[in-house]
Amino acid sequence: MTAGTRTLPYAYYSEPAILAEEQRRIFAPAWHYVGHAGELPSRGSFKATHAGTVPIVLVRDEQDTLRALLNVCRHRGALVCDGAGTKRNLQCPYHAWTYGLDGRLLRAPRLSAEDDGDTVELGLLPLRLERWGALLFVCTSPQAPPLAELLGDLPARVAAGGVDVDALRFVKRSTSTLEANWKIVAENFLECYHCPVVHPGLIRAIDVSEEAYQLEAQGPRLSQECPVRAGAEATFEGAVSRGQFHLLFPGTILNIYPGRQNLSIGPLLPRAPARTERFLDYFVGEDADDAWFAELLALDDQVGEEDRALVERVQRGVTSGLLDAGRLMPRSERLIAHFQALVARALAGSG
Ligand code: FES
Ligand SMILES: [Fe+2]
Structure with a gap:
């Protein structure tokens, strides 16, 4: 592999000075989902x-x-x-x-x-x-561009995907604390290379194969889209035929599962170099009843716990001190490369 596929230096995942710079350069001028x-x-x-x-x-x-x-x-x-x-x-x-x-x-x-x-x-x-x-x-920054610029074509994509944001009903907020750097959590979200290995429930629902699973980066919006897995259509019948998983840089995550109208959104909040708090607000459309939502939440909670174990073990690994960086898969992990470039560019702006 080439040098271009190296990850960010591992020191970026543990040094307090890096997190302080990220807070100042990346999070302070950002738009934050607040509720x-x-x-x-x-x-x-x-x-x-x-x-x-x-x-x-x-x-x-x-x-x-x-x-x-x-x-x-x-x-x-x-x-x-x-x-x-x-x-x-x-x-x-x-x-x-x-x-x-x-x-x-x-x-x-x-x-x-x-x-x-x-x-x-x-x-x-x-x-x-x-x-x-x-x-x-x-x-909190008077200089940042308007929200519409961050969202870009996301509202149109969500609408085209079958979700009417104006008609959604709030159901539940989930909160969690992960013992991992916020970038490890974001990077884990940005690839489904690990999905067949770790998420048996998820891969019964959606098609995570390389051919079907689409990755697309547009400025601050990093998006993944995929169809329902063949054979699971009956379970995921409804207005929404594809899953959409978006990250708005730096840390706003938005998920839509196939099936009835649904959307979850929330921030990644760095609290320490190796601690990230997050919450997710779940919404559904009129077509989604409580039983359907309960099934969706059970799946999402299972995926969340599987991901928690991954990001926390990556945090323990990258702080071993003996390796400087890791490798990225050029295709399957190209959203991570894009994300890391956004981080590096923002930090370089600090002079
Ligand atoms: S009244 Fe608020 S700090 Fe004194
Ligand atoms: Fe995962």
């Missing part, structure tokens, strides 16, 4: 969460507008909100600075007596929030 509009059902709804590592609060204000605000008090930096619920305003628990649902500073004890400065600029920092149907994305 869905159903989590903010009425005026006054709020939800404290994160965009990557940045604490944010999502609100539905009195005018019914969804907003994302930095969840950091402008006084001395305490987190303002916890959990989720309904509020008329957002009050910091430290010294009771109180903000409107639009983020404006409404009042602060003793402020006018001690400081005659302008309070307008002391509101909670507004962040960019954009949506695709009910799916909410937040970006």
Whole structure:
């Protein structure tokens, strides 16, 4: 094999300095999937969460507008909100600075007596929030291109695949923590070379053969598509004839299985060089009943546990210290090569 098929240096999967650079160069300017509009059902709804590592609060204000605000008090930096619920305003628990649902500073004890400065600029920092149907994305960088640019033709592909995103119903959020670098988790997602070896349930459902399993990279969108396996059509009957598994760089994962209308989406969140947290929000269409979804979830959970074992053993292997890098299969792992090039380019931009 040629030098071009080497993996990233193994040090990239364990060094804190690399992760710090990735946070700054890759995750800070990215769009992050943060949840869905159903989590903010009425005026006054709020939800404290994160965009990557940045604490944010999502609100539905009195005018019914969804907003994302930095969840950091402008006084001395305490987190303002916890959990989720309904509020008329957002009050910091430290010294009771109180903000409107639009983020404006409404009042602060003793402020006018001690400081005659302008309070307008002391509101909670507004962040960019954009949506695709009910799916909410937040970006903390004013410079990043709009969400539509990241999504590219993904909405069209999902629609063409038989899934009406606007009509989906939220069913469940799954959360997990993996003892592996976020790139190992992403890279495992980006190839199905391992599927016949490790995922007996999955390969009974979909055709993972080299001829049938399509890999396609377009800028930040890395996509895999495949048909139902011959003989399994009856089980996966429905509006969706093909599986779609997408990664939006750096870490938004979107899955569609064949069968009834379904979609799951969620982020990879690096928490330490060898720890990644993730969640997946599952949605289904009207054609999918609870029994069908339960079967889908059982399959996806099984695949997830099989993948957990893989990524955690890769993490233990790449930190042995005796090997500098591994090898990529030029065809079957070309999405990994594309992903690694995106990582390397972003890090090189750090000078
Ligand atoms: S830190 Fe929030 S009111 Fe003081
Ligand atoms: Fe897998």
